Amino acid sequence: MAFGELLRKLWEPGRQPFAPRGFKVRLARFAPQFSGYNQHDSQELLAFLLDGLHEDLNRVKLKPYVESKDEDDRPDEELARENWENHKARNDSIIVDICQGQYKSTLVCPVCSKVSITFDPFMYLSLPLPSTLTRTLSVKLFSTDGATAPMTYTVTVAKQSRCKDVILALSKACSLGEDERILLTEPFSILDGPSLVREEDSLTAHRLPKSSEKAPLLIFVNKRTEEDSLPKKPVRYLGSPLITWVPEENFRTGADLYHVFERILQPLRKTPTVSSVNVEDAKHEENGLCNHLSEDGEMGINDNDIPNVNASVEGNPQVKAFGVCNHFLKDQKLFQFYAGEERFGAKVLVEMNKELPDIFSRARSNAHIYVEVNWPQQALEEYDVKQLETAVEGMRTGFALKKQRQEAVSLYSCLEAFLKEEPLGPEDMWYCPSCKEHRQASKKLDLWRLPDILVVHLKRFSYSRYLKNKLDTFVEFPVHDLDLCKYIPQNDKAVYDLYAISNHYGSMGGGHYTAYVKLLEENRWYSFDDSHVSPVSETDIMTPAAYVLFYCRVRNENSNGYLNHGSCQNRVRN
Incomplete structure (x- = not known):
């Protein structure tokens, strides 16, 4: 009846305005959400x-x-x-x-x-507008072989996108090779292709060779080492975990594990200036190799343990006299490794000069081995750990962007x-x-x-x-x-x-x-x-x-x- 009265008022002769207050009051009785003047x-x-x-x-x-x-x-x-x-x-x-x-x-x-x-x-028909269909993601991409430093890529994907859609967009942005693949992760978990990417996900990505698809994954979880004298504090993690794969060969001891980790960290090492290289160290050159002994005097090094030297300093006479300076044994005192099969499960100490724990030998294909890495203050000074941080939380980027005027779109x-x-x-x-x-x-x-x-x-x-x-x-x-x-x-x-x-x-x-x-x-x-x-x-x-x-x-x-x-x-x- 109220709507019928409204229609009669609208269509009756004359040009006087009509305020449908009575209709609104009656409507609000059945739908209280429309009451008031908000x-x-x-x-x-x-x-x-x-x-x-x-x-x-x-x-x-x-x-x-x-x-x-x-x-x-x-x-x-x-x-x-x-x-x-x-x-x-x-x-x-x-x-x-x-x-x-x-x-x-x-x-x-x-x-x-x-x-x-x-x-x-x-x-x-409730039709979405283009700006509601897509979101902009900023995802940090890590190399798993230490070839390149972490880089942040910005991609645009559908609002209701799956992980495989993000991986596809990221693959195009970083010019992924045919023999490579991308692993998409959020802190402490690996996302699979069909999973829907949520708004609150903080995304990182890792670049691996396709040949590693069946190899167990090594997930290095980095945390600060707290002094024993200090009161116990909550664990302080250092950015995103680093991920690589278990090598098929030459991977038996703790030193081999350390070498894998050191290789991933290579792009994060703060580059020393040439003037910081002491020419006096050239006196200790032996067969072109300057070995820094650990404090306990042990020295177990082979050619495979020598990290690559940046080619840009090869021509410098001081560095040439210095030889290939290996930081490997010195760095052995920097980190401690604890390995386990579960993220929050029990872990065992990995000792440098001993065989790796059994969890490494019994790891099956596609298994995950979590390695907790303790970082002392000295390591924090030698590496640029800020690069481990995810600069922008993936999905939130799209919502944080300032509203911009959109180009015209058609109803079609x-x-x-x-x-x-x-x-x-x-x-x-x-x-x-x-x-x-x-x-x-x-x-x-x-x-x-x-x-x-x-x-x-x-x-x-x-x-x-x-x-x-x-x-x-x-x-x-x-x-x-x-x-x-x-x-x-x-x-x-x-x-x-x-x-x-x-x-x-x-x-x-x-x-x-x-x-x-x-x-x-x-x-x-x-x-x-x-x-x-x-x-x-x-x-x-x-x-x-x-x-x-x-x-x-x-x-x-x-x-x-x-x-x-x-x-x-x-x-x-x-």
């Missing part, structure tokens, strides 16, 4: 209003029980028709007749590839994005009837049946864990001849004309609504701004404030083939 969402109000009108006008007074039948690999046409008939058996109103369409939803299990197809009704590109296949979120897991498990399936939507009155909602309000934002993207939408024929399998005419726009000006916290409406009898557009109504040119109705678009199907009802707009007018007024 800013409310016009699309949410419209959705509630259409649902309420449908229930009030439903011709079905006693809704029958409708049992869903199995797909049984039946044709889509049969499934769609059956689901629409079942929907109409319980929901039959003028709202369904002119405002509801049907889309096809396809779910695919990422594990067993089970396909599930359903057909569901819709009242409006928004629709394509809506229909694009994407993985479900962790909170929307799908129960796979084949696996008997909840899975993060991929979902694909397709339009199947379109209504006469098509409501298009542009999702300008973006919500995340870290940021709430309004998008001012300029969307170019057709005023005439919105052609959706290629998006539906039916032969029905799917060409639409625009007849109304709901605009929102402002931000998330507050704003102002206006509307543009086409008076079909006059074929003229008007601007509605509170109590002010004024004519507006059709060329001026397309703005970044457009929030909800109202389209009417244009039917070819004349024998001469010309489009008849009268039917559209009748459907809008009725």
